[in-house]
Amino acid sequence: MAKQPAAVIGVGQTHHRAKREDVSMAGLCREAMDRALEDAGMTLEEVDAIVVGKAPDLFEGVMMPELYLAEALGAAGKPLLRVHTAGSVGGSTAIVASSLVQAGVHRKVLTVAFEKQSESNAMWALSVPVPFVMPVHAGAGGYFAPHVRSYIRRSGAPTHVGAIVAAKDRTNALNNPYAHLREEKTVDQVLGSQMLWDPIRYDETCPSSDGACALVIAAEDVAKGSPDPAWIHGTVMRSEPTTAAERDQVNPQAGREAAAALWKQAGITDPLAEIDAAEIYVPFSWFEPMWLENLGFAAEGEGWKLTEAGDTAMDGRLPVNCSGGVLSSNPIGASGMLRFGEAALQVRGAAGDHQVDGVRRALGHAYGGGSQFFSMWVVGSEKPSS
């Protein structure tokens, strides 16, 4: 049996900030949901099911917060699912919501992903000592810095490539009214910022944000009434273990296999030529060239050349993270859904000041854990042919 066609017809997000003390968790989610519903021209009452995603519950200090949020999210009397797949969760949640439509179970699904990091302390939540497990202690930057060093050594990339990414994404965020950090950055400014985890500088790291993102995903008959549906052309999830001697954490097998499966599903043979805009999960600058290779946009060791040549800039061959990306806003649980939602906005021509001209197909990408969980989708302005 073939999948039922499904499309994103509404995208909403919050204004992302370090601390959204003006709203509760429920208020944060509703801010994104209400925008998505308005965009879709739909009321909450019309929605068939609610799918909630977020990263670890310790980030807010509430066990399974969707239970207490059920009423505020309009889920009382409806099916309510809660997804948690680490940093990739925003993407995975959108995929689970899509599958409710693609399986033919529901016609109108609302999905929301959020993180309100200011409610708790993410560093604490990530540092709870676990018996018999080696503590990381260093936070995410300390964990990923060796992978970045390894990438630079293996690829021979010039050491300022990371700064090019950071300057680009931060400057792109000036065109996104929802972004947390909105500041013009030059490569020199980034290079002049403090070194945190060599070779990752302060300006090359993502912020900690409070924020949410919501999508309305609809079946074909509903989507046909939308002026600008973003049709789902392919979805994929892949996982691999945290620690295994044979793992390549610079270019993980799970990411490569996920991308290959995704391009196949979406009927794409040359992603660099056929994808018009990409929202890639880049929490530390160097992950742009690393993921360009992992995703198959560039050969191994060649990703930095696309970045250095300006190919990933707003006016480049493959504009990457026109929204400002994770480097400008990082409400962890929502960060993946923001990538998926921004990809949908691009193909709908609804991305506002950070819209790229004539986007027909866009990639949304998220990863989590120790570069081990991947979720991705391709959305397009045309309904998929198969």
Add this chain to the structure above:
Amino acid sequence: MRDVAVVGFAQRQMEEFDGSPTCVELLVPIFAECYEQTGWSRKDVGFWCSGSSDYLAGRSFSFVQAIDSIGVLPPVNESHVEMDAAWALYEAWLKIQTGEVDTAVVFGFGKSSAGVLRRTLALQLDPYTMTPLWPDTVSIAALQARLGIDGGIWDERAMAEVVDRSLTDAEKNEYAVRAGGSSVEDLLARPMFADPLRKHDCAPVTDGAAALVLAAGDRARAVRERPAWITGISTFSDGLHLGTRDLTGSDSARRAAAAVDLGGVEVAELHAPFSHQELILRRELELADDVRVNPSGGPLAGNPMFTGGGIRIGEAARRVWDGTADKVLGHATSGPALQQNLLCVMAADPAEGSN
């Protein structure tokens, strides 16, 4: 809809698991059992999905280590819900329905004994208005039981009858952590634990893990002569706040029942962690008097968190495999006082009342 069946099931339940909260030591032999039942290897599994809770494990990302038990190189198509394994099964069923995969293994795990379970679960409540008062699970269930008794909807005797039947049936369940029937009179003579609940009215704190195997069409037929075909699956949620819903009923269970065909169900495994909740569910699901409820002993004999609902589906499916029933129901609940409910109807005939 594609015909999808439950074709494998393995479980472990115990009072105190002497191992890690990620339960990898339990999951490895459980998966081995699933492979033995199906004749499959890891390569035959199209999708993996698990259910567990970080708060129960006392750490973030507890499922990350748990998937090591799969042996995830080469990488796998995998997802996780912060819910009972029954909802992981729902996600896997959806994945098979999309046509993307034909097979799936779903699993759940949890080490409830690692903390004080009823206190841990108080963290599921409204963080602003309820959790600061630390109303624990047992106390909330006791309030619910009291409402029903005072309303004349059930009585302590009916609750004791549920317990007596469950613990008698549990004698035949090698995984039961509490077993041994006595008599309604004897049970009623025992002391109160959280009035009107006696200890035996409450599911025992249980550690454990379980896995279920799903397969579509001919893949299912190749595994079992009588696959337990899923003819209906439905889940609904209520709001959490205790003051905004009628605790003597379950709106979400009723909605789920309306979305499936329960006619002709012979065996129902109900995930009622408190005796009176079985009475609520029987009424909301309108189960006939001759429906055999919880022949495994049910959750009052053992209720590993985030697995208990999945186990109900597995126990029900087994009755179809072994020919003791043609149509069965597996039920799962989540959240305080039956907030969320899931029904999975299975039958020997895939065309039986499909939804």
